Amino acid sequence: MDSNLDISIFQIDLAFKDKEQNLNLIDNLSEKILSSDILLLPEMFNTSFITNDISIAEKMDGPTVQWMKNLARKKNATVVGTILVQEEELFFNRLLWVNKNGDIQYYDKCHLFSLANEDKLITKGKNKIVINEKGWNICPLICYDLRFPVFCRNQDDYDVLIFLSSWPEKRIDAWDALLKARSIENQCVTIGVNRVGKDPAGFLFPGHSLVFDSLGNELLDMQGKKNTVQQVVLSKEKLDLERRQLKFLNDRDGFTIYQ
Numbered sequence: 001m002d003s004n005l006d007i008s009i010f011q012i013d014l015a016f017k018d019k020e021q022n023l024n025l026i027d028n029l030s031e032k033i034l035s036s037d038i039l040l041l042p043e044m045f046n047t048s049f050i051t052n053d054i055s056i057a058e059k060m061d062g063p064t065v066q067w068m069k070n071l072a073r074k075k076n077a078t079v080v081g082t083i084l085v086q087e088e089e090l091f092f093n094r095l096l097w098v099n100k101n102g103d104i105q106y107y108d109k110c111h112l113f114s115l116a117n118e119d120k121l122i123t124k125g126k127n128k129i130v131i132n133e134k135g136w137n138i139c140p141l142i143c144y145d146l147r148f149p150v151f152c153r154n155q156d157d158y159d160v161l162i163f164l165s166s167w168p169e170k171r172i173d174a175w176d177a178l179l180k181a182r183s184i185e186n187q188c189v190t191i192g193v194n195r196v197g198k199d200p201a202g203f204l205f206p207g208h209s210l211v212f213d214s215l216g217n218e219l220l221d222m223q224g225k226k227n228t229v230q231q232v233v234l235s236k237e238k239l240d241l242e243r244r245q246l247k248f249l250n251d252r253d254g255f256t257i258y259q
Contacts, residue, residue, distance in 0.1 A: 003236035005136050005160075008036040008077075010229045011209045011222045013197030014048035014166075017056060022046050023067055029229045030075055036231060037134060039071070041081030042164055042195040043143050044093070049166035049199070050084070051118040057086040060104075068098040076100050078133060082109070082142055082164050090123045095140050095164060097131055105131055109142040110151065118144075130156045136236060143167060146178050146192070154186035154249065159239055161190045169204040176208060183212035187242070187249050189219075189234055196226045214242050 010029060015021040022045060030039065043049055046064045047056045058064055064083050072079040078099045085094040093109040108125025112118040128151070131138050139158040143165035145151060152161065161182055167175045175192065183190035189211065196207040211220040211232050220232045243249065 003135055005134055005234040005236070006035065006037045006231060007191065007211070007234065008033050008039045008229050008231050009191070009193050009209050009211075009220070009222065010039065010041050010045075011194065011196055011207045011225055012042065012045070012227050014042065014045065014195050016048050016200050017050065017053075019046045019056075019064065022048075023064070025227065027071070029227065030071060032229055033075060033077075033231070036075065036077050038078045038080060039075065040162065040164065040191065040193045041079070042193055043082045043166045044084065045081040046083050048195070049116075051113070051116050051121065054084070054086070054091050054121055057084040057091050059086055065096065065098070065104070068096060069102045072098045072100045073102065080140060080162070080164070084122070091121055092125065093118070093122055093142060095142055097140060105129060107140055107142070109145065111142075111144045111148055113144045128156070130158050136160055136234075138162060140164070146175070146182065149182070149185065150255070152182055152186065153255075154188060154252070155254075157249075158186075159188055159236070160234070161186060161188050163190075163192045165192060165194045166205060167192075167194045167208070169206040172206050172208050176210065179210050180212050180216045180218075183214060184216040187214045187246070189213055189239065196224060214239055215246075 082095045095107040097105040110125040137158040138160040140162045179192045192210045195205045207224045209222040
């Protein structure tokens with residue numbers, strides 16, 4: 001069995017609140033992918049990052065989730081992205097992990113971005129998740145989670161750490177540094193997926209989608225490329241070898257996080 005993992009990263013300019021335009025853009029870009037295991041989309045890929053309008057929220061049986069299922073089936077791949085989801089009277093910035101069979105696992109964003117009032121209308125998630133894909137243990141997180149190393153700490157023996165994001169240009173140096181740090185301290189592959197473009201508030205988003213190996217070496221840097229998809233192939237054999245040679249995780253501290 002092939003233990004390599006082929007990841008496709010979509011770095012796109014998101015249209016504000018225009019779900020049809022955003023989904024059509026992703027559909028068109030996906031035509032360039034002949035084969036891939038996982039397709040990664042930016043934070044709130046169907047609307048762009050919005051914290052003050054819950055009317056954009058959908059139920060778990062809504063049109064965007066159905067679209068994700070259709071894309072996963074069409075590309076024979078797992079599709080991953082975040083949207084605003086409503087459950088009864090609560091709203092979540094929810095990362096959806098949709099496999100080719102239509103099965104869904106999800107993670108609700110635990111660190112809500114109070115600087116943009118994300119915590120006012122959206123409910124905080126409670127737990128991380130780790131998903132197994134082709135023998136890889138993968139921990140998917142969302143944007144602001146990146147700033148909290150204790151929360152991200154590899155206590156779950158994951159191999160890949162993913163951040164789906166809307167990270168602005170004015171703080172992009174922190175993005176670059178923190179992604180590399182998370183890979184080194186957790187001895188894992190770290191992937192950051194960021195959007196490009198400009199939102200109505202004037203915030204610029206420069207892309208800088210990045211992939212680092214477990215030693216902090218750069219495997220992919222998309223910089224400011226607009227409306228593109230790029231693939232990176234991860235080697236489980238290489239990661240396992242690095243961990244056998246440098247057994248840093250064996251010396252990690254144990255701790256408990258109280259929510």
